[in-house]
Amino acid sequence: MGILVATVCIAVIGLLVGIALVNVGKKFAVEVNPKEAAVREVLPGNNCGACGHAGCDAMAAAIARGESPVNGCPVGGEPVAKQVAEIMGVEEVSSVKKVAYVRCYGTCGNAVSSVNYVGIKDCQAAVNSGLSNKDCAYGCLGLGTCVRACPFDAIHIVDGVARVDRKACKACGKCVIACPKHIIELLPDENQFAVRCANRDTGKNVKKVCSVGCIACHICEKQCEYDAVHVVNNISHIDYDKCQNCGKCAAKCPVKIIEQRFA
Amino acid sequence: MSATTFKGGVHPAEYKELSLGSPVEAYLPKGDLVFPLNQHIGAPAKPVVAKGDHVLAGQLIAEAGGFVSANIVSSVSGTVKAIENRTTISGGRADCIVIENDQKYELAPGVGTRRKAEDISDEIIINAVKAAGIVGMGGAGFPTHVKLMPKNKNDIKFVIANGCECEPYITCDDRLMQDHPRRIVDGLKLVLSLFDNAQGVVAIEDNKPQAIKTMQEICAGEPRISVQVVQTKYPEGGERNLISVISGRDLHLGQLPADVGSIVCNVASLNAIYDAVYKSTPLMERYFTISGDAVKNPKTVIAKIGTSASELVEAAGGLKDGATVKKVLCGGPMMGIAMGTLDVPIQKANNALTLMTTDPVEEAEKVQTACIRCGRCARVCPIHLVPQMMARDAENGDYEHYEKIYGLDCISCGSCSYVCPSKRPLMQTFKQAKAVIMARKKAEKAAAAAK
Numbered sequence: 001m002g003i004l005v006a007t008v009c010i011a012v013i014g015l016l017v018g019i020a021l022v023n024v025g026k027k028f029a030v031e032v033n034p035k036e037a038a039v040r041e042v043l044p045g046n047n048c049g050a051c052g053h054a055g056c057d058a059m060a061a062a063i064a065r066g067e068s069p070v071n072g073c074p075v076g077g078e079p080v081a082k083q084v085a086e087i088m089g090v091e092e093v094s095s096v097k098k099v100a101y102v103r104c105y106g107t108c109g110n111a112v113s114s115v116n117y118v119g120i121k122d123c124q125a126a127v128n129s130g131l132s133n134k135d136c137a138y139g140c141l142g143l144g145t146c147v148r149a150c151p152f153d154a155i156h157i158v159d160g161v162a163r164v165d166r167k168a169c170k171a172c173g174k175c176v177i178a179c180p181k182h183i184i185e186l187l188p189d190e191n192q193f194a195v196r197c198a199n200r201d202t203g204k205n206v207k208k209v210c211s212v213g214c215i216a217c218h219i220c221e222k223q224c225e226y227d228a229v230h231v232v233n234n235i236s237h238i239d240y241d242k243c244q245n246c247g248k249c250a251a252k253c254p255v256k257i258i259e260q261r262f263a
Numbered sequence: 264m265s266a267t268t269f270k271g272g273v274h275p276a277e278y279k280e281l282s283l284g285s286p287v288e289a290y291l292p293k294g295d296l297v298f299p300l301n302q303h304i305g306a307p308a309k310p311v312v313a314k315g316d317h318v319l320a321g322q323l324i325a326e327a328g329g330f331v332s333a334n335i336v337s338s339v340s341g342t343v344k345a346i347e348n349r350t351t352i353s354g355g356r357a358d359c360i361v362i363e364n365d366q367k368y369e370l371a372p373g374v375g376t377r378r379k380a381e382d383i384s385d386e387i388i389i390n391a392v393k394a395a396g397i398v399g400m401g402g403a404g405f406p407t408h409v410k411l412m413p414k415n416k417n418d419i420k421f422v423i424a425n426g427c428e429c430e431p432y433i434t435c436d437d438r439l440m441q442d443h444p445r446r447i448v449d450g451l452k453l454v455l456s457l458f459d460n461a462q463g464v465v466a467i468e469d470n471k472p473q474a475i476k477t478m479q480e481i482c483a484g485e486p487r488i489s490v491q492v493v494q495t496k497y498p499e500g501g502e503r504n505l506i507s508v509i510s511g512r513d514l515h516l517g518q519l520p521a522d523v524g525s526i527v528c529n530v531a532s533l534n535a536i537y538d539a540v541y542k543s544t545p546l547m548e549r550y551f552t553i554s555g556d557a558v559k560n561p562k563t564v565i566a567k568i569g570t571s572a573s574e575l576v577e578a579a580g581g582l583k584d585g586a587t588v589k590k591v592l593c594g595g596p597m598m599g600i601a602m603g604t605l606d607v608p609i610q611k612a613n614n615a616l617t618l619m620t621t622d623p624v625e626e627a628e629k630v631q632t633a634c635i636r637c638g639r640c641a642r643v644c645p646i647h648l649v650p651q652m653m654a655r656d657a658e659n660g661d662y663e664h665y666e667k668i669y670g671l672d673c674i675s676c677g678s679c680s681y682v683c684p685s686k687r688p689l690m691q692t693f694k695q696a697k698a699v700i701m702a703r704k705k706a707e708k709a710a711a712a713a714k
Contacts, residue, residue, distance in 0.1 A: 115603035118624045120688050125695045130354015131603045137356065 035087055036064035042083040044075045048151045050172030063088065074098070075152075075170035098171040098186040100155065100164045103198040104140035105257060107159040110212045111136055127180045133160075135209040138199045140183060149178035166261065192245045195236045196259045202234055214257050220249035268494035269504045271645040273678045275431050275497055275597060277470060282554040283434045285562035287442060289548070290578045292364055295344060296569035297608035298324060298335050299357045303398040304405045305331030310360055316343045321374035321545050324360050327393070333406040333611075334396035337362055338547035338567040340369040352572065352593045352607045353600055359608070362569070376543045388453055388540055395539035396611070397546050401425055401436075401500070401529035402594065404612035407536065410528070411457055413521030419458040420524040421510050424451050424465040424533055426474065427493060427500030430595030433615040435550035436530050438563045440467070440474035443534060444481040448488060450533030453540050454526065455487055461526070463488035464509050470495040497597060498676040502527050504645050516672045531614070546611060553579035555618035557586040566609060572616055573605035582618070589622040596623070597677045627686035634687060640679035646672055650679040650689050657696035662703070665696055673697065 040060035047055035051072045053062055062068035063084060070088055071081035077097045085091065111134040117126050123145040126132055132141050142160040154168035155175055162175075166189070176184045183198040195214060199206050203215030216234040223229070228242035229249050236258065238249070250258040301307040306329030312318055318337045325335040344361040351357050378387075393408035413419065424447060428436040440447060451463045465482065467475050469492050482488045493499050493508055503514045505527060512523040520527050528536075531549055538544040547568060554561035559580030566575055572593075582588060592599030593613055601624075609616075640650035648669055656665035665671075670693065679689040 118622060118628060119601075120691050120695065122695070124699070125691060128695050128698045129601065129691065131601055 033061075033064045036060050038087045039063050039084055042076075042080055042087070043073055044080065044170075046075055046151060046170075046172075048075060048170070048172045048174065050074050050170070050174065075172055077170075097189040099166050099169040099189045100171060100173070100175050100184050101187045101194050101261075102140060102146075102155075102162045102164060103183045103185065103194070103196055104138075104161055105196040105212045105259070106134055106136055106139040106210050107161050109159070111139060111160070111210045112208065117141075124180045136199055136206075136213065137201075137209075138181060138183065139197075139210065141181065145178050145180065146175035146184060149174045188240050191238075191240050191243055192260050193238060193243065193247060193250050193258055194261055195238060195257060197257045198235060200233045200235050206234075212255050212257055215255060217254060219252050219254060220258060223248040223252045267491070267508050268496055268499065269508050269645060271643050271647065271678070272496040272498060272504075273643050273681050274495075275681060277495075278432045278554070279434050279437070279470065281432065281556075281558075282552050282561035282563055283437065285560060287438050287550065287563050287565060289565040290567070290570070290575065291366075291368075292339065292567050292570040292574055294364070294571055294574060296337070296339055296341075296362045296364055296567065297349060297571070298337070298360045298362070298569045299349070299351045299608065299610060300325055300328075300335065300359065301351075301357045302335070302404060302610035302612065303333040304403065305329060305333070305409075307358070308332060308335050310346055310358075312343050312360065314343055314345055317341070318343060318362060319369050319371035319374075321547060322371040323394075323545075324362075327396075327406070331406055331409050333398050333408075334394060334545070335360070336396055336545040336547060338569050339364045340367050341365040350604065350607055352602065352610060352613060354603055374544055378541055378543065380541075383453070383456075383540060385457055388457060388536075391539045391543070392536055395535065395545035397532060397535045397539060398611050399529060400531035400535065400549060400612055400614065402598070402612055402614065403502075404610070407528070407532055410519075410521075410526060411454065413519070413526070415521060415524075416458060417460055418524050419461045419521060419526055421506075421526070422451065422454050422458060422461045422463045423505055423509055423525060423527045424463065424530050425500055425502075425505060425527050426465055426467045426471075426478070426530040427505065428471070429468060429495070429497045429500040430597055430599075430615075431497075432554040432561075432595050432617050433552045434554070435552045435563045435614050437471050437474050439530055439534060439550045440471070441477055444474075444477045446537040447530050447533045448478075448481050448485065449541065450535075450537035451488060451528075452485070453536055454528060454533070458526070461487075465490045465530075466493050466500075466505055466509060467491075468493055468495040468499055497678065498645055498674070501645060501674055501676055503674060516669065549611070549614070551575065551609060551613070552615040553618075554615065555592075557582055557588045557618040557620045559583050568611055569608045571605070572602070572607055572609055575609065575616060576605060576618065586620050588618050588620065589625070590617075590619040592617040592619070597681065598675065624688070627688070630686055631688075632685045634685055637684060639682045639684065640689060643678045643682050645676060645678060646674060648673060650693070653696070654687065654689050654692050657692045662696065662700050666700060671697060671700060 043056040045056050051059045053059040070084040117131045117133045121143050123141045123143045126141050140161045142157050144157050146155050146162050152170050154165045197214040199213045206213035214235050216231050218231050220229045220236050226242045226244050228239045308325035309328045310325045312324045319340045322337050324337045341362045341364045344363045346360050349359045397407040399405040426440050455463050465478050479490045506525045510525050535546045551566040552563045562579050591602045653670045673693045677690040
């Protein structure tokens with residue numbers, strides 16, 4: 001008998017509380033912009049913060065309010081931008097997919113190393129200590145600060161140099177900020193050629209520290225028919241607005257430091 | 264007098280005997296001399312010579328680039344070979360003036376002119392120190408003329424001559440006190456003449472009996488100067504600890520010693536002040552120790568500022584036969600900076616090179632384990648911080664909390680790393696955390712200024 005009374009009591013309390021909760025929920029419901037919820041659904045949900053907002057919720061709210069462009073999510077890229085544009089009812093603004101690129105090819109075999117850095121395995125710590133495993137003052141230290149910064153497991157240290165996995169990279173830009181040597185940059189993914197060196201010394205001094213450093217010979221500059229390649233501060237730069245992917249600069253580069261990123 | 268000391272600190276093996284016995288000789292450089300323009304705290308100096316100019320020893324080659332900055336003089340006569348970006352002793356790169364030594368050591372006009380004691384006024388002292396480009400020669404490199412011009416002149420109670428030299432291996436201050444006690448005391452008297460209410464204290468660790476004896480003899484007849492023997496403990500010679508020991512007042516973050524009524528000068532700086540004021544000789548050379556178990560004849564030499572470190576190693580007999588150098592430090596083993604190359608010039612504030620056949624950092628890394636929270640680091644921290652908490656914050660990137668527990672007060676003495684049973688790289692962690700926080704603050708300041 002006792003157990004029956006208890007069961008009924010609990011059931012009745014449960015029912016009453018349930019009804020109360022439903023009513024309270026309806027009465028005090030916070031109005032959410034339906035667009036915001038829909039946008040939040042299509043955003044990737046990594047909460048990486050690459051858009052400049054505090055996570056995907058904040059980004060969705062900003063898009064719904066019209067404060068952020070529909071293609072503001074660098075991680076989602078074009079497919080997400082398309083969906084968001086559809087929800088927001090605006091014409092999609094074309095977005096170029098970008099990927100991070102490490103401008104150094106000073107692998108263990110290529111770069112000269114006369115110092116053995118011991119200490120905290122972090123690039124910033126090595127820079128502060130004034131020591132580096134490589135004689136080149138500009139190159140990748142290979143201690144993996146960018147690897148730890150990447151939320152997508154898209155960058156790894158391969159043979160002493162950071163290398164970006166093009167497919168996994170979402171261009172959130174965290175590695176760009178993390179790198180104390182400032183040698184990671186975001187490039188348009190469709191462009192095939194990139195200069196894999198950041199050494200701003202003159203050719204003679206570059207040769208002393210690395211077998212594959214840009215020696216600022218200006219051959220790439222002369223080869224380019226589209227005025228896209230220029231040597232500034234002893235280092236070759238490709239202007240991706242002008243580059244037509246012809247590959248003549250890469251073919252003639254004497255140190256083969258202009259790289260074709262994917263064949 | 265019983266030896267006084269502070270709370271905390273460590274007792275590393277001293278190894279002072281290695282270099283103490285050898286006679287001190289002047290070393291004349293063979294190669295080019297290189298003068299980095301940023302060899303002091305504050306704004307870099309501005310070159311006043313151009314490539315191809317002929318300069319004389321003691322001639323001004325770069326003038327102070329701001330209020331907190333120092334002049335740089337050539338330590339030899341010769342030709343300016345280049346003004347270029349080069350690697351400096353700390354591993355960074357800086358603009359340097361390179362001078363080709365003509366081996367004549369011709370002095371610039373006016374250098375060496377003796378001043379009479381009765382001609383000396385406060386203004387003359389400050390101007391002479393400023394012109395001579397004297398900076399704190401114990402390691403920090405703070406411009407001395409700025410140090411001698413505090414706002415609260417009459418509140419200065421102590422002028423401390425720092426002859427502690429608590430860092431292992433280094434013996435240059437010890438030798439200087441034994442060889443030229445009179446100069447140091449005269450330099451101290453010059454500084455004291457600037458501060459009417461101050462008394463002079465020469466602080467020496469009790470492991471330097473010879474230096475204590477000579478200094479006591481010289482100071483016996485000086486009414487305003489006393490010798491204070493302090494306990495041999497690291498980091499006794501740290502500015503903050505020494506002030507606390509001598510004056511009983513503690514220094515906090517952002518304060519200068521003058522704010523608590525003390526001026527601390529290294530004995531080498533006082534020697535340089537004596538030279539600058541009485542003999543019109545700018546800072547051209549200093550006592551410099553080359554030691555370590557990889558060096559053949561560890562010794563102290565009188566080295567010209569700007570001499571290449573590799574030449575000084577040769578001056579000490581080079582490497583021991585069959586020794587392989589694993590670690591080269593600018594300074595001693597506790598606070599010294601690891602060097603990647605010996606092909607760099609020594610600067611005004613450098614006092615030693617230590618070459619070792621073992622790399623303690625490498626050895627420590629092999630056996631490094633997680634923090635066991637034993638609290639030894641907190642017990643030895645000379646400024647009473649809690650390194651284990653600071654390390655946790657620094658490793659987690661919680662810099663806000665790091666600042667909250669006074670992590671920026673850390674003086675990078677390395678006592679915590681020395682005692683850590685888990686061999687954690689605490690000091691390097693803190694150095695990095697401080698660098699990150701300072702960089703952020705600078706960026707915030709720049710952003711605020713841009714608004």
